Amino acid sequence: MALSREEREQFLAEPHVAAIAIDSGEEDRAPLSVPIWYQYEPGGDIWILTGRDSRKHRLIGAAGRFSLMVDRLAPSIRYVQVEGPVTSTEPGGEAELRELAARYLPPDKVDGYVEFALKDHGETVVIRMRPQRWLSSDLGRV
Numbered sequence: 001m002a003l004s005r006e007e008r009e010q011f012l013a014e015p016h017v018a019a020i021a022i023d024s025g026e027e028d029r030a031p032l033s034v035p036i037w038y039q040y041e042p043g044g045d046i047w048i049l050t051g052r053d054s055r056k057h058r059l060i061g062a063a064g065r066f067s068l069m070v071d072r073l074a075p076s077i078r079y080v081q082v083e084g085p086v087t088s089t090e091p092g093g094e095a096e097l098r099e100l101a102a103r104y105l106p107p108d109k110v111d112g113y114v115e116f117a118l119k120d121h122g123e124t125v126v127i128r129m130r131p132q133r134w135l136s137s138d139l140g141r142v
Contacts, residue, residue: 001141003080007136008080009043012068014070016071017035017037018035018037019069020034020056020068034056036050045087047128049127050127051124052123052125053122060127061086065129078138080134083131084132085130086127086128086129087128089126089127094118098114101117
């Protein structure tokens with residue numbers, strides 16, 4: 001059964017690891033689909049942080065849009081898929097990295113991860129997407 005607007009937005013606001021899908025732009029290749037951390041507040045834009053020189057950044061720039069899918073298996077299978085246009089791309093920094101790390105990691109792991117990522121991951125960009133199309137379901141409510 002499809003989720004209500006409030007249910008799907010609240011589910012997306014929870015710290016699930018998303019699968020991002022981006023058109024590869026190549027005739028003989030499927031879309032790029034990889035796990036990614038994201039940030040979302042109900043009613044707002046979604047944002048991700050990725051490497052400035054990453055394939056994800058290049059493909060999103062070319063496609064102008066991407067989709068995210070988040071799911072959970074218990075207590076019932078529930079998922080939300082959202083896609084939409086990119087609304088902005090700007091340089092990322094320690095503040096965004098720290099916000100995402102705090103969303104996904106235990107508090108005692110955040111500082112170490114941020115230090116590691118700043119040293120080893122290179123320059124980043126924040127890419128914002130406006131949710132335009134939604135697909136959702138809770139299969140436990142069928």
